[in-house]
Amino acid sequence: MISFNRLKLKGDKVIWIVVFLLSIFSFLSIYSAGSNLQWNNKITALSLLLRHAMHIVMGWLIIWMLHTIHYRYFAPISVLLILPAIVLLIYTLSQGYTIGNANASRWIQIPMLGITLQSSVIAGLILLVYLSRTLSKKEDPKDWNLKSAIAQVFAPVFLVVGLVFPANFSTAALIFIQCILLMMISPFPGRYVVSLIGFGVVSFGLFVSAVVTFPELMPNRVDTWKSRIENFVSGDAEESYQVQRSKMAIANGGLIGTGPGKSTQKYFLPQSSSDFIFSIVTEEYGFVGAFILLFLYFVLLIRFLLIATRSRSVFGSLLVVSAGFGIVIQALINVGVAVNLLPVTGQTLPLISAGGSSIWTTCAAIGIVQSVSRFSSDEAEEEGSEQPHSTIAISNDDANEREEVPA
Template sequence: MEALIRIKDSTQHWFARNLKGDRWIWFICIIMLLWSIVVVYSASVKDAYSHKQGDTEYYLLKHSFLCFMSLVIMYVIHKIPYIKFIYVTRIAVWSSIFLLIFTFFFGTSVNEASRWIEVPIIGQRFQPSEWAKVALVAHLSLILARHIKGGWNPRELFTEPLALVGVVCGLIFTSNVSTAMMLAGICFLLMFVGKVPIKYLVLTAIGVVFCAAVAILLNSTQRSGTAQNRIASFLDKDVVVYQSQQSYMAMARGGLYGEGVAKSRQRRFLPEPQKDFIFAVAVEEYGTIGGMVLISFYLIILYRGLKAIEVTKRPFGGLLSAGLTFTVVSQAFSAMAVTVGLVPVTGQTLPFFSQGGTSLLFTGIAMGMILSVSRGENVEEQRL
């Protein structure tokens, strides 16, 4: 008994010494990643038999490794004082623009969308739009923080916030309409909070539309036609979208308490059940109660991410935490809204829950930055 008490005390001491920042965010992220391993293993059975000769452990091991790497990235990033991010935000956002342009012309196409860059040797696909989301929000937070007390002039506005948001969102729009619209909305919200005049927000919206239109004309629409078809099908009540139909059936089977762990039947018919529609599989297996628990996790992340603003003494920290929190949570609720039929099919995944490589890793970066802000500043960091 004494040995168990010593182990417990030493474990608590290690966590208290090494895991800084908001403990609620740490707790929820760890629980969600562990839970996702079970759900992804269940939901990926169809793909395991279709693409991996029945090797169901392939996706289990791959997702488990990515979850572990996401936690490692969170840990490393959260140890960095958030004020040091100001030195890399500009490089990050311009590198993301370069990668988006490269993907535009030379990217690997999947489902008629050129969203990925194939990494040589390891054969892993990399999605630059995930990097662009984090980089743009971080750099925009820095720009707004420097002008939080006003003093904007037209040249500064057009060279940084307006042009930057327009170019990044326009490039993403060609291959991922929903991500571009969501990112543009978060940038507008940040700019509004950062006290950018309304007339310049309108100009930013015009800039985003213009850049998206130019990119579409150059690339012969790529995903815009798909987006139009999805919106038309969503608005036409006589058309039953196959993905939505299977999703509704999965959630109806779940009822209040669910079918049980790994007992989903609709996973065999849902397209991308371990990615886009994993929320439907979770509700089928864990019921409405499980779905509500998952929703509450994201709501707590939203609350704690915004509460971190109280700890920081600098506008940059507050804007950074708010922007990244909105990015993660809005993607989550967008994916769940698709599952329950509130919005057209978008292809968004659940952060820290769906199977994914790039998404998991860059969500880890975003959450690590939020945790870094929630740590506050000690005397040494304030001198920086």
């Protein structure tokens, strides 16, 4: 068996194994669910599989490259990228286009590379890394005042979330929730967190009121949100058709499933290879397969928690929370939609669903987490090896200097 050292894979070995298992399992699911696209869009299941393989391979390269970079360098990189990310969101909102029945401008195309990108997920990750860096710079809540909180925290959060919101409400809400989570566990004043939540709720209400009063501002979007919520509550109309087919697929699966590639609902379920792929997985592999899949995400959550608590810097801990926890939250949202616990949101199942931007962003997040795990372990080993050779105590100033995050 090839060792991790020979492959030059550092960091948490359990995460490497789980990501590998999810990636391999995604090939079976994508190839099976792709039969739906073959009938509806004249895209063969093989071509979809090859495209997915390219996305996965590129995603693994992203993980490997990022895990070789010391996580402290992500702080200045996020400062440099936050403004371009906001500009990218503005461009997407004005010039982006739709894919399938997204009913909103979410994607931009890079003609030279022939690929499309969903800018919201990229900007969201950049914002979370930037916020981790900003919140870790001050160790005492008393160091914050309203002016610095608005300039350094509130403004970037509302710019990114506000620009994502018109085209992709669920992604905007997910980013906002992660930002709130970061503030709650960091040395950030609780009163400002409550103020941010209140301001977000008021802004959301005013925005919805404005577009309802003037529907020409955002044609189709308010109707889409309204219909999804109404259909979730009442169980009527076209939106509930997806949920009905999803529940039929889950029911057909039983305990051990119908077998690989033998799903019948994939021919009727829209977005069977992306938003509702969990239903196809459950139909073909049953309760056992669904449980194993959810267990793998649970293992990721446990490993993220361990890495966050073991990190020797506040920035490293916040970075793991910002980059890693979103993967698990997104997975729970996707499963919640499939089993009709949540309204249809359009969130993919990380590392399983088809899609380039979502896979690459998830892999980037995993690479960041692995960087924290790798270099935190190296620092701990270095400190442990140095202690027996020196009787000089390390002062608080020296410890803080060692944990200082680059500006």
